[in-house]
Amino acid sequence: MAETDVTRRVIAVALAVGALMSYFLVGAFGHEMMSEIAIFSIFAMSLDLLALCGLVSFGHAGFFGIGAYAFGGLTVLLGWAPWAAMLGAIMVGALIATIAGMFVLRTSGVFFIMVTLAVSLMFYAWAFRNPTFNGADGMSGVPRLDLSALGIDMNSPGAFATVMMLVCVAIWVGLEVLLGAPFGQMLSAIRQNANRVHALGGNVFNYRLAAYVGSGAIAAFAGTLMAQHANFISPDIGNWFVSGDVLIAVVIGGIGTLIGPVIGAMLFIVLRHTLSSLFGYWYLWLGLVFIGVALFMPNGIVGAIIQIRERLSAKRKRERVLESGGGG
Amino acid sequence: MILGPSFLLEQILNSLQLAMLLFLLTIGLSVIFGLMDYLNLAHGTIYMFAAYAALSITRLGGSFWLCLLLAPIISAAIGLILYFSLLRRVETQSHLVQVLLTVGVIYVGGDLVRLAYGDTPNNVPQPEILARTVMIFGIEYPAYRLFIIVLGLVTQVALYFGLERTRLGAIVRAGVDDRPTVETLGINIGLVFTFVFGLGAYLAGVAGVAAAPIFGVYPGMDVMIIIMVLIVVVVGGPGSLKGAILGSLLIAFADTFGKILLPQFAMVMIYAVMAVVLVFRPHGLLPAGRFRV
Numbered sequence: 130m131a132e133t134d135v136t137r138r139v140i141a142v143a144l145a146v147g148a149l150m151s152y153f154l155v156g157a158f159g160h161e162m163m164s165e166i167a168i169f170s171i172f173a174m175s176l177d178l179l180a181l182c183g184l185v186s187f188g189h190a191g192f193f194g195i196g197a198y199a200f201g202g203l204t205v206l207l208g209w210a211p212w213a214a215m216l217g218a219i220m221v222g223a224l225i226a227t228i229a230g231m232f233v234l235r236t237s238g239v240f241f242i243m244v245t246l247a248v249s250l251m252f253y254a255w256a257f258r259n260p261t262f263n264g265a266d267g268m269s270g271v272p273r274l275d276l277s278a279l280g281i282d283m284n285s286p287g288a289f290a291t292v293m294m295l296v297c298v299a300i301w302v303g304l305e306v307l308l309g310a311p312f313g314q315m316l317s318a319i320r321q322n323a324n325r326v327h328a329l330g331g332n333v334f335n336y337r338l339a340a341y342v343g344s345g346a347i348a349a350f351a352g353t354l355m356a357q358h359a360n361f362i363s364p365d366i367g368n369w370f371v372s373g374d375v376l377i378a379v380v381i382g383g384i385g386t387l388i389g390p391v392i393g394a395m396l397f398i399v400l401r402h403t404l405s406s407l408f409g410y411w412y413l414w415l416g417l418v419f420i421g422v423a424l425f426m427p428n429g430i431v432g433a434i435i436q437i438r439e440r441l442s443a444k445r446k447r448e449r450v451l452e453s454g455g456g457g
Numbered sequence: 458m459i460l461g462p463s464f465l466l467e468q469i470l471n472s473l474q475l476a477m478l479l480f481l482l483t484i485g486l487s488v489i490f491g492l493m494d495y496l497n498l499a500h501g502t503i504y505m506f507a508a509y510a511a512l513s514i515t516r517l518g519g520s521f522w523l524c525l526l527l528a529p530i531i532s533a534a535i536g537l538i539l540y541f542s543l544l545r546r547v548e549t550q551s552h553l554v555q556v557l558l559t560v561g562v563i564y565v566g567g568d569l570v571r572l573a574y575g576d577t578p579n580n581v582p583q584p585e586i587l588a589r590t591v592m593i594f595g596i597e598y599p600a601y602r603l604f605i606i607v608l609g610l611v612t613q614v615a616l617y618f619g620l621e622r623t624r625l626g627a628i629v630r631a632g633v634d635d636r637p638t639v640e641t642l643g644i645n646i647g648l649v650f651t652f653v654f655g656l657g658a659y660l661a662g663v664a665g666v667a668a669a670p671i672f673g674v675y676p677g678m679d680v681m682i683i684i685m686v687l688i689v690v691v692v693g694g695p696g697s698l699k700g701a702i703l704g705s706l707l708i709a710f711a712d713t714f715g716k717i718l719l720p721q722f723a724m725v726m727i728y729a730v731m732a733v734v735l736v737f738r739p740h741g742l743l744p745a746g747r748f749r750v
Contacts, residue, residue, distance in 0.1 A: 185553060232732070236739040239496060239552060243691045244735045246684075247728035254725040369684070373560065380557045410572055416564025420543065423558035427550045 132442065134309075136435050141301065141388045144395075148294060152287075160286035162402065166395045167293035168354045171300050173378045173390035175347035178304060180384050181313065182340045183320035184234075187242040187372050191249025192345040194367025196222050196352025198256060201271045201362040206261065211274045215353045222349020223342050230341040234334060249372055256364035267363025271356045283357075293354060297391070300347065304387055316340055320385075381422050383429025392430055463596045468713055470593070474602045476709035477609025481664035482682060483689045483701045484616065485657020491633040491696020491745050493650055496552045498559035499539060501683030502566040503658045507532035507665030508674045509570050512579050521584035521670075529662030536658025537651070563679060571676045578675035581666075605667050612660065613702060620698055629653060633696040633745045685712075688731050694741025703742055707734075 152163065176189045199218035203209040209217065233244045262268050273283040274292075281288050307313045315336050318326050327333050356362050365371070374397060382393025400418060404411035426433040486500045510531045511524035519527075539562065547554045582588070587601040620626035631639045632646050640646050672678065685708065693704020708727050715726025722729070734742060 232736045236735050239490070239695070240691050240735055240739055240741070242552075243687060244732055247688075247725075247732045250728050251725050251732075254722070257724070258721060376553075377557060377560065380553050384553060410568040412564040413568035413572075416561040416566075416568070419557050419561030419564065423550075423554050423561060424543070424546055427547065427554045 132438070133435055136438050137386055137388050137431065138305075140392070140431060140434065141305075144388065144391065145298065152290065152294075157286045160290040162398065163290040164286070164293045164358050166398050167290070167297040168351055168358055169375070169378065169394040169398055170297050170391040171354065172348055172351035173375050173382070173394045174300060174304055174387060175344045175351060176375055176379050177385065177387055177390045178307075178347065179340055179344040180379065181308070181320060182316040182337050183323065184237065184337065184341070185242055185376070186245040186344075187369070187376060188245035188247070188249030189344075189348055189375055190367045190369070190371035191245075191252045192222050192226065192348035193352040193355065193371065193375075194249075194252055194256065194362075194364070195225055195345075196349030197356035197362045197366050198262060198352075199349065200353035200356045201268055202262070204272050205268060205270055211272055211357070215274070215350070218353045219346050219350050222352070223346040226342045226345025227338070230338045230345075234337050234341060246369060246372065249367055250369060253364050253367045253369075256367060262362070265364060267361060267365075269361045271360050271362060273357040273360070289358070293358070296354070301387065301391065308387065312336075312339070377419065379429075381419075381429055383431030383433075383435075386429070386431040386435070389429050389431035396430075466594055466596055467598065468717060470598055470602065470606070472706075472710045472713040474605045474609075475713060476705045477605050477612075478664050478668050479686060479689050479705035479709055480609055480701055481612060481660045481667070482686045483693070483705055484698065485654075485660050486686055487690045487693070487695050487697070487701045488629065488633070488653055489650075489657055490690065492629065492636070492646075492653060493548065494552075495544070495548060496555045496559070497544060498556060498683055498687075499544070499562040499566070500657070500661055501679035501681075501686065502563050503532050503536045503539075504661040504665040504668075504682060505566065505570065505676075505679035506535050507662035508581070508669045508678065509574060510662075511581050511666045511669050512574070512674045515581050521582070521666075524581070524666050524669075525663070528666045529659045532662030532665065533655045533659040536661070537655050540651070540654050563683075567676055567679065574674075574676075576676060578673045580673055581669035583670040601670060605671075608663070608667060612663070613698075616698055625649070625652070630745075685727065688727055691741055692731050692734050694738075694744030696745030697743050700741055700743035700745070707742075 148163070151159070155163070172189070172193055175192075176186060179186055179189075196218045199221040200211075200214050203214035203217050204211055229248050233241060233248060236244050256262060257265050273289070276283055276288075276292070281292065283289050283292065308317075315326070315331065318331070319333055319336055323333050326336075352366065355366065375394075378393035378397040379390045380393070381396060382391065383389025400415060401411075404414050408414055422429070428436065482500065482504055486497060489495050489497055489500075507528045510528040511521075514524045514527060515521070543558060543562065544555075547558050583601045587599075587604050589600050590597040591600045591603060592598075593603065618626075620630060628639065628644055628646075628649055632644075632649060636646060668678075668682075689701065689704040689708050691704075692707060693700030693702070707730065711727050711730040712723075716723040719726065
């Protein structure tokens with residue numbers, strides 16, 4: 130639906146303008162939060178890529194963690210340059226996704242949810258026990274990308290936030306192009322009716338595997354950014370509740386809408402920050418927000434906006450038909 | 458570590474006891490999922506509420522047996538209130554919306570018990586008559602844990618006869634296999650579902666009371682258990698009694714013996730078992746009709 134695409138892109142542009150405006154309004158702490166939102170958005174978009182072909186993962190933090198740990202290991206332990214370590218970490222993420230994908234993609238639905246959780250917790254348990262990475266204590270001193278050649282000081286919160294947001298926009302544009310390309314259309318077709326795609330001669334497994342690997346690689350990339358943002362890695366980055374957080378961000382924003390997960394990520398981080406500073410028992414309020422979204426916006430925020438727009442345009446069409454009918 | 462026969466026997470009994478608790482929790486979730494395709498993550502919250510209800514009854518001077526009588530009724534009532542006020546509204550939505558809603562319920566429920574009872578773990582004492590050990594197969598074993606095994610076995614037998622030998626059980630089984638056909642035959646499946654939901658919440662309450670003296674009563678016990686229960690559901694295969702029994706046995710044994718034999722992998726043992734089972738049987742070991750492919 131072209132109209133839906135327009136709606137999604139209008140929302141994206143509005144969001145970018147809003148981000149730009151708030152960038153000049155907030156201080157250093159705000160910039161830290163904006164970096165976090167941008168990184169979490171990339172992570173959420175990677176999960177949405179997988180959702181595009183009808184698969185919901187409850188273990189995506191595994192790839193987030195794998196990216197962060199590969200980056201931390203390559204830079205701190207092996208002394209690689211951060212840019213090379215980022216490329217390396219993405220490759221590691223893609224490789225592990227390929228191997229894991231061969232197994233987990235045999236399942237679907239709720240079984241897929243659980244088996245992806247299992248895979249991510251295996252990473253968590255490995256990181257928790259690994260003496261090289263200081264086990265449960267984690268490892269600090271993870272460096273940031275050196276962009277001093279471009280005159281950018283990545284250690285300043287403002288500059289780091291700017292780069293993160295530009296990267297986030299780049300990932301969004303890339304995935305948006307992918308969505309419109311034959312590959313993205315094929316993934317949508319698989320989500321709508323995998324049996325029919327199979328009957329028409331499409332290789333459902335290969336497309337799903339490609340989506341899983343791409344999604345794992347982007348999540349690992351987001352993980353490398355998170356490690357740089359915090360200058361620190363610990364096993365908790367791959368824990369199940371991080372998988373839950375990102376999944377909930379995607380559902381709140383609107384699954385399968387690509388910009389929805391960005392809105393969801395933003396809302397999630399802003400809500401968590403605001404509620405935890407306002408209330409002692411803030412999970413209560415977060416829970417109430419989840420319940421409200423589930424009851425009143427089951428397709429998420431972007432889904433709800435798209436629905437309203439569709440209803441309005443349908444109404445306009447009806448009125449036009451009535452007018453022309455009355456005239457003749 | 459001595460892996461002598463008496464040690465082994467004790468661990469087998471411990472596994473059985475854990476399996477029975479897991480079974481009591483799983484069967485409700487599994488049949489609800491099988492019958493209505495509903496993923497109710499708040500099932501663990503109902504279990505936690507029952508444990509806290511038992512705590513309150515104990516503090517008011519009630520005995521353990523009063524807890525076992527009242528708390529499951531309270532949890533069934535809470536479950537049904539939750540179902541009619543919230544859960545039912547997203548019945549026709551995707552699993553993800555159900556997950557979002559029930560995770561919301563988990564968060565609200567968790568903070569409500571923190572508000573009412575504080576953050577610290579609490580203890581519910583064992584009933585006096587069972588607070589001792591008995592000789593079984595030549596070893597001393599806590600009578601209370603034995604009681605849980607018996608409780609689970611009795612429930613399994615009762616549910617087996619209920620599902621296999623009664624009209625209502627036949628309707629439930631038929632509903633899991635092919636809901637539209639059952640509805641076409643003029644059966645009010647919504648009413649049956651309400652009953653099943655209430656019974657599932659009741660059994661979760663029984664598990665909550667039974668677990669309280671062993672694991673303690675604390676905020677977060679709901680999330681701890683729900684992940685394990687979900688694993689049991691998918692390993693056993695959703696919607697079937699035999700699947701729930703087999704799944705809970707397998708996961709309980711994997712958990713107990715994983716901690717003894719491979720302590721460094723204890724955390725991932727049950728996940729590894731699940732992953733292996735699902736790779737070879739993508740719909741669980743003994744799934745009910747609809748999930749069999």
